[in-house]
Amino acid sequence: MHTVLPGGRRSWLRLAAAATVLSSHTFAAGAQTRTGAPVVRTTGGAVQGLALSSGVRAFRGIPFAAPPVRELRWKPPQPAATWQGVRLADRFADQCMQARIYSDMMFRNAGVSEDCLYLNVWAPADARPNAALPVLVYFYGGGFQAGDGSELRYDGESMAKRGIVVVTMSYRLGVFGFFSHPELTAESPQHASGDYGLMDQTAALRWVRDNVARFGGDPAKVTIAGESAGSMSVSAQMASPMAKGLFARAIGESGAVFSSSGPMATRARTEENGVRFAQAVGAPSLAALRALSATELLEMAGRQGMPRFGVNVDGYFFPQPPAEIYAAGKQARVPLLAGWNTEESSWRSLTAQSPTPDSARAVLARVFGERAGDAAQVYPAGSAAEATQSLVDLASDRFIAYSTWKWLDTHAATSAQPVYRYLYARPRPGAHGAVHSAEIEYALGNLATNHAYAWTPDDEKVSAAMQAYFANFIKTGDPNGAGLPAWPVGTAGPNGEVQRLRIDVEPHAEAEPRARYRFLERAFTSAQP
Missing domain, CATH: 3.40.50.1820 (Alpha/Beta hydrolase fold, catalytic domain)
Structure with missing residues (x-):
């Protein structure tokens, strides 16, 4: 990551x-x-x-x-x-x-x-x-x-x-x-x-x-x-x-x-941040801000307490x-291939305590309040192992997986274009899960450029398949091709099920856990002003 x-x-x-x-x-x-x-x-x-x-x-x-x-x-x-x-x-x-x-x-x-x-x-x-x-x-x-x-x-x-x-x-x-x-x-x-x-x-x-x-x-x-x-x-x-x-x-x-x-x-909110930043660095006008050197501006922006x-x-x-x-369906109506990794964030971003059923329930109560009981249905914690996985899932969803899911789901609903969904699951050598950014070298065929890992034949196999899927999509708008397991279009069928491709040593299609993301959608929407 x-x-x-x-x-x-x-x-x-x-x-x-x-x-x-x-x-x-x-x-x-x-x-x-x-x-x-x-x-x-x-x-x-x-x-x-x-x-x-x-x-x-x-x-x-x-x-x-x-x-x-x-x-x-x-x-x-x-x-x-x-x-x-x-x-x-x-x-x-x-x-x-x-x-x-x-x-x-x-x-x-x-x-x-x-x-x-x-x-x-x-x-x-x-x-x-x-x-x-x-x-x-x-x-x-x-x-x-x-x-x-x-x-x-x-x-x-x-x-x-x-x-x-x-x-x-x-x-x-x-x-x-x-x-x-x-x-x-x-x-x-x-x-x-x-x-x-x-x-x-x-x-x-x-x-x-x-x-x-x-x-x-x-x-x-x-x-x-x-x-x-x-x-x-x-x-x-x-x-x-x-x-x-x-x-x-x-x-x-x-x-x-x-x-x-x-x-x-x-824009109004970011303008307020801009005024606050300008005052903090002693350059209250735009002319004064433009007079700063690039190095000065970078250093000032990195100071403690400055707006980002x-x-x-x-x-x-x-x-x-x-x-x-x-x-409203006003985005570019183009085929979309997107997904995320199995461990986009660590459970440590949610709690300092080792995952147990009790610590997981405490996290759900803190994050979801009165919805904690519903959250436990999609983030179960019946054992320490299950609690660990659920907290990893929750941390990953809150960080970046849910937003990516929402993008795919909305585009599928309003664009009349195919969407292809994936979950990337191959950890780098020595890693426990597929962390944020781990898939890049695999997808672009660049394992050999990263000498920090002892790549194995299985890593090469995953990279060859993922790069082939991406190359096919770049060429045709469809990732499928000869010698690759089928990647189904990820739009909802009559029963509401949506398929995605799990990318690992043996790629395969699987059902997306939509109950989890639908729950988050309701929870996040109700929490917004």
Whole structure:
């Protein structure tokens, strides 16, 4: 799972102190092409990539928007400048400004910068312009606070070897990507503020629409995918009219912009947080906030007690709360494949006591109050083992499984499109359960990029099957294919039963435990104001 680094924020900030307002990764234009190095002419200019040993062609650090610095800080992404000659695209651009808060993020770039709106493309060895190959655009996770398209687990080479053009990108994070303030709203033609990171993603999708055919991809066959905050991003792009028509299919791994803790934050509420933040850092005006260096702003945002900035109903990217958009069937009506893992969160997030029938009942009473008796029917605790499993299930559901379930269920009900549901159950070697983010390397065929685990033949088998399912879906909108156990469409039948695929060493279809999620739906709805 995303493991938090102890004391990692301040140590990472020492590295961030070297970051300039404009990144040091601006590559030389007009460079001479190297023999055998692939060159593609984009709408911005020609880029020269790398020919990998597998034959896959990789292009790293292509700008898709202007650097969001100075007066462009906290504005929707603007068009990138064009260039003359050939731009080297042989190394990853810097990460967007962030603290190093997760130990499992393995980056392949030099550091952090506010100038970070770049993307990466992997094209199959035999791809030619206008070859009409399917396209995968993958959004990274990290709680909208961390992450980068250069991470090893998102590497696109393995999927490219399956005939898919793969794109990863970077988007603004934290206070840089989601800050909201009344002055920002006042200066906006749309009278909106916040959600700039999501707009960055949409800008990258527009770049894909305009350029991917030059790399062999088909702009009409784009699948957007992501894990955790990346999966939330997928559900967000599906809800936003800004992304309309930019993709044909969607994959979500553990996350959606539905919530068990109440409605999404309104712009008014996030503006209040913005004013409180500005006052706390002694920069009460927008001009003063923009005058701060990126490193200063990052350090200040990480201080104890500061508000945390995330997705809001800004009035532009989201004209309405996304749950309402989905309920009305106004989201992108595309095939959806999504699911979550068996241990998205630990029972320790609910109690410090070892799970027993008594401690489990105490948790249910604290969480559900007078509904605790009903909760015990779907989270049984007749023994210590059963109590442990139920508390893991409850912690996982509250964290991210329920929101993902609600996304699938609402889309199935209002889109008239197929949904494919999964439960990922394969633990990494040495782990007890399939924790949050554990499936990424399996799904993208990247086990070999993570040397922290002694992968076994069973792990390779799970990865081969999961990657094949994903590749089939990216190509056709249906994960099923030769040699794979059948994955049924996850819409309710006449008796209300819904099927999902349990992904493990032997994948198989199973009934989804809908009583559990229906109970949570009633409990969460009644608890909201």
